[in-house]
Amino acid sequence: MHIIMEVNMRSEIEGNSELGGLRKKIHVRVIENKLTGLRDLEQKLGPIQRRTFRKRYGNLLGLLEVEVQIPAVTALTQYYDPPLRCFTFQDF
Numbered sequence: 819m820h821i822i823m824e825v826n827m828r829s830e831i832e833g834n835s836e837l838g839g840l841r842k843k844i845h846v847r848v849i850e851n852k853l854t855g856l857r858d859l860e861q862k863l864g865p866i867q868r869r870t871f872r873k874r875y876g877n878l879l880g881l882l883e884v885e886v887q888i889p890a891v892t893a894l895t896q897y898y899d900p901p902l903r904c905f906t907f908q909d910f
Contacts, residue, residue: 846895848888857882 860879863871871879897905 846892848892850888853882 860882868879894905897907899906
């Protein structure tokens with residue numbers, strides 16, 4: 819499965835009296851695509867082509883076998899910081 823995530827950080831800020839801080843709202847749109855076409859192409863690669871591909875791109879073909887857990891990825895987006903391009907966790 820392939821997921822395209824569009825994370826839009828909105829400038830709306832909510833006050834949260836319990837946390838005493840400000841939170842930004844994040845809206846996430848997840849699109850799942852079937853990768854059967856890419857998997858079929860992978861199966862058609864010969865041993866020499868497969869080695870050449872691995873030499874150039876590393877274990878990129880191995881990502882076709884990873885099962886993506888959409889709820890987990892969606893939950894993690896609340897901690898994503900686009901300007902820093904990383905995940906930031908409070909109190910950690």
